[in-house]
Amino acid sequence: MKKKALIIGSGIAGISASIRLAMKGYQVEVFEANHYPGGKLSELEIGGYRFDAGPSLFTLPDQVEELFRLAGKNPKEYFEYIKLPVACHYFWEDGTRLNAFAEVDKFAEEVENKLGEPASHISESLRQSAFIYEHLAPLFMHRSLHQIQTWTNPDALKSYLKMGKLGIFSTMNEANEKLFDNPKLVQLFNRYATYNGSNPYETPATLNIIPHLEFNIGAYFPKKGMHSITQSLFQLSKDLGVNYHFNQKVEEVLVEDKKAVGIKVASESIHADLVINNMDMVNAYKTILRKQKQPKLLLNQPKSSSALIFYWGITRNFPELDLHNIFFSDNYLEEFDHIFKKGSIYHDPTVYVNITSVYKPDDAPKDCMNWFTMINVPNNQSQDWDKLIAEARKNIIHKLNRILKTDVEPLIEVEEILDPRKIELKTSSAQGALYGNSSNNKFAAFLRHANYSSSIKNLYFCGGSVHPGGGIPLCLLSAKIMSEMIEE
Numbered sequence: 001m002k003k004k005a006l007i008i009g010s011g012i013a014g015i016s017a018s019i020r021l022a023m024k025g026y027q028v029e030v031f032e033a034n035h036y037p038g039g040k041l042s043e044l045e046i047g048g049y050r051f052d053a054g055p056s057l058f059t060l061p062d063q064v065e066e067l068f069r070l071a072g073k074n075p076k077e078y079f080e081y082i083k084l085p086v087a088c089h090y091f092w093e094d095g096t097r098l099n100a101f102a103e104v105d106k107f108a109e110e111v112e113n114k115l116g117e118p119a120s121h122i123s124e125s126l127r128q129s130a131f132i133y134e135h136l137a138p139l140f141m142h143r144s145l146h147q148i149q150t151w152t153n154p155d156a157l158k159s160y161l162k163m164g165k166l167g168i169f170s171t172m173n174e175a176n177e178k179l180f181d182n183p184k185l186v187q188l189f190n191r192y193a194t195y196n197g198s199n200p201y202e203t204p205a206t207l208n209i210i211p212h213l214e215f216n217i218g219a220y221f222p223k224k225g226m227h228s229i230t231q232s233l234f235q236l237s238k239d240l241g242v243n244y245h246f247n248q249k250v251e252e253v254l255v256e257d258k259k260a261v262g263i264k265v266a267s268e269s270i271h272a273d274l275v276i277n278n279m280d281m282v283n284a285y286k287t288i289l290r291k292q293k294q295p296k297l298l299l300n301q302p303k304s305s306s307a308l309i310f311y312w313g314i315t316r317n318f319p320e321l322d323l324h325n326i327f328f329s330d331n332y333l334e335e336f337d338h339i340f341k342k343g344s345i346y347h348d349p350t351v352y353v354n355i356t357s358v359y360k361p362d363d364a365p366k367d368c369m370n371w372f373t374m375i376n377v378p379n380n381q382s383q384d385w386d387k388l389i390a391e392a393r394k395n396i397i398h399k400l401n402r403i404l405k406t407d408v409e410p411l412i413e414v415e416e417i418l419d420p421r422k423i424e425l426k427t428s429s430a431q432g433a434l435y436g437n438s439s440n441n442k443f444a445a446f447l448r449h450a451n452y453s454s455s456i457k458n459l460y461f462c463g464g465s466v467h468p469g470g471g472i473p474l475c476l477l478s479a480k481i482m483s484e485m486i487e488e
Contacts, residue, residue: 002027004272006263008250008288011039011427012472013462014278015233016479019067022240024483026274030242031265033249038230039278039427039463040434041472047414049313049370050363052226056354056372057195057324059213060473061220064229067476071240079232080223082359087219088324090188091403097320098188104215115182125179125189129212136209141468141477168204175205187332191350194376196470197304197435199336207439213473221323221359229472253277253288253459260459263288274458274486281449281465282430293455301447302440303433304470305339306379306420308392312371313364313414318404321369323358327351327403339378340440345392349375351399368413379431380420389419429465436465451482460486 005021007014010032018028036042040054061081068075083102090098098114101107104126108119172193176186190200192210200207222228238244245265252264253275262271277284282303285294329335329350338346354372357364364370375392397408420432430436437447449466453459462478464470469478 003274004029005274005276006031006270006272007276007278008253008263008284009033009039009278009428009463010037010234010244011278011463011475012041012230012233013464013475013479014039014276015230015237016067016476017276017278017462017482018237018242019071019233019240020479020483021274021276021486022237022242023070024486028237028242029270029272030237030244031248031250031263032244032246033428034426035246037234037244037246038227040423040429041226041230043225043227044311044416046311046416047313048365049311049368049414050225050356051311051370051372051416052354052356053311053418055226055472056356057214058220058222058226058229058472059217063473063476064233067233068236071236073236073239078236079228081220082223084219084221084323086322087214088326089320089322091325091327092184093328093330093399093403096184098184100188100215102215102218107215111185115184117180117182117185121180121185125176125208126211126215128179129208129210130216132206132209133212133216136206141474168206170205172200172203172205172207175208176200184328187328190332191326193439194305196439197306197376197433198439199340201333201336202340202440204439204441219324221356223360225356225360225363250279250288252291253456255292255456255459258455259457260453274460276460276462276482278461278463280427280429280463281436281461283428286430295449298437298447298449301437302340303379303431304435304438305376306423306432306434307374307418308345308377308389308420309418310371310373310393310396311414311416311418312373312408312412314369314371314408314411315367315413316406316411317367317369318406320404321353321355321358323355325353325355327353327399335376339376340438343378343381343383345375345377345388347391347395348399349392349395351375351396353400377420379433380424381431385419385421389417434464435470439469451478452485 003026005026005028007030010030021028042053044051044053065075087100108122111117111122112119176189180186193200193203195210248265250263254262260275329348335346338344352374355369357370400408423432451461460482462482464475468474
């Protein structure tokens with residue numbers, strides 16, 4: 001008789017966990033409070049426009065392909081993607097525009113021509129980023145930090161000798177100011193702190209690992225949009241016999257003699273050999289694990305930033321815009337002070353515009369574009385969000401008007417808004433924080449919940465709020481780490 005595993009939540013990590021457990025011979029059932037799978041990695045359709053609702057950057061595609069190969073399938077039968085020739089287009093108020101070409105030499109040449117920064121500085125920066133990845137990825141991304149064997153394996157021992165060069169003792173901003181002469185380039189590389197909802201002026205320089213993923217390995221785009229990652233893995237899991245229960249909110253994890261034995265849904269108790277939580281860790285302890293011992297140190301950690309997103313259907317084509325576009329604030333430090341210290345939104349925010357119709361034309365009507373327009377904002381601390389949203393919308397439009405020499409307002413045909421309150425409501429993310437706890441101190445990696453419970457046997461965790469962190473690749477790796485623990 002097959003052992004049974006119950007997964008709470010069908011975010012990308014929950015779906016990945018279901019595939020891995022199905023391949024280990026488990027009967028897997030997934031319980032999801034929403035009517036759709038994917039969590040943040042979902043989609044939105046309004047008035048002839050389609051938007052990827054959440055994550056918009058795709059790196060480390062091998063983590064997705066690995067799941068298909070694990071199941072003996074050809075990834076291309078489910079999922080296809082292309083490598084981007086330009087990672088991002090950057091815009092500043094003074095008229096400076098920069099293309100971050102995927103080819104490092106071409107990007108370095110662009111930086112030297114546009115910003116006067118020696119091309120060698122780009123090469124050195126990405127060499128250092130690769131160095132950090134080589135020494136920290138095997139330790140922090142692919143293994144649990146909560147098991148002794150992680151710290152005694154050869155990869156760990158090799159890294160101990162390099163600690164001084166891995167950015168642990170300085171901030172991201174400090175490291176980038178040493179690397180680059182031009183403040184615009186410092187700002188560009190500081191931006192990578194936002195990839196896990198952190199502050200570049202506080203987060204350790206170890207996060208300079210991120211540019212390696214985008215440039216040395218590459219940024220990609222799924223041919224059918226980011227939501228096709230969810231769709232393809234969801235289909236794969238169903239092909240492997242995984243059963244999904246949508247609109248089924250789990251009320252409690254059932255624990256007997258310090259052992260997880262199942263879950264309670266409505267008035268029904270469902271028993272199993274394993275329980276895997278893919279729900280945000282903080283909200284899980286407040287709800288489905290409220291009767292259990294609370295990890296207060298982890299629960300009380302500062303949370304990451306959130307996002308304010310305007311999904312705009314734009315009735316005009318802008319040839320100067322690409323898939324990823326950044327319109328920088330003139331005062332980055334003040335912007336992050338507002339997010340993390342003042343709990344507010346700076347009047348001149350950095351604006352990110354993601355336009356999938358550039359690569360997937362059917363995401364918008366002819367001669368139109370689908371603008372996923374986002375700014376980083378504080379997590380929900382009961383601010384007056386209606387007032388903040390109205391002010392931010394006005395400031396965003398004025399900023400885009402100035403830089404693009406246009407009038408955006410009359411071009412907006414359809415609009416939908418996603419704010420921290422809705423993010424928390426739709427995804428159970430505590431305070432609407434996109435990445436769980438923030439990484440604004442050098443010990444942050446050790447202050448994420450483990451992929452297992454230390455006090456409840458047969459209870460495991462995966463997803464962006466636990467180790468190794470948020471974002472698609474790390475969520476997939478959390479499921480991998482967790483499944484390997486079960487095997488052990």
